[in-house]
Amino acid sequence: MVDTKERVILVVDDNPDHCKGFRVLLESGGYSVVECKSGKEALAALEKRKFDLMTLDLSMPDVDGFEVLRAVRSKHPKLKVVVVSGFLQGSMNRVAKRLGAVVTLDKDLAPDSLLPVVDDLLKNPE
Numbered sequence: 001m002v003d004t005k006e007r008v009i010l011v012v013d014d015n016p017d018h019c020k021g022f023r024v025l026l027e028s029g030g031y032s033v034v035e036c037k038s039g040k041e042a043l044a045a046l047e048k049r050k051f052d053l054m055t056l057d058l059s060m061p062d063v064d065g066f067e068v069l070r071a072v073r074s075k076h077p078k079l080k081v082v083v084v085s086g087f088l089q090g091s092m093n094r095v096a097k098r099l100g101a102v103v104t105l106d107k108d109l110a111p112d113s114l115l116p117v118v119d120d121l122l123k124n125p126e
Contacts, residue, residue, distance in 0.1 A: 039063025069099040
C-alpha cells in the first residue's frame, strides 16, 4: 500500500468531465489533486509548486501534451508523467514515451487502471 498522505497529483485535461473523473478516482485513493484544464495552465502550475506525478492528455487546444512533456523534461526531469489520452495510436504512443511519459493509458481504460498505475509509480521512487 502506498502512503498517499501529502502526495499531490496534477491532472491535466481540457475535458472537464475527464478532469473531474480522474480527480474523484485519485482522491478516492487518498491523493490530493490539482486540476488544470489546459497545457498553458499546467505549465503555470508546475512553476508554482511541486507535484509527485502528473496525468496528461495529449490533445489540448492551447499547448498540447507533447509541448507540456518537452517542458516537463527540461524543467522537472524527475516528475513522473502518465499520459492518458484517446489518441495513443502507433506513433503518438512512441513519441509520448520518447518525450518522457513513464506510462501511457488509453482514456477508455483509465477508470480501471489509473489508480493502480499511480500507486505503483509512487511506491517505486526510481
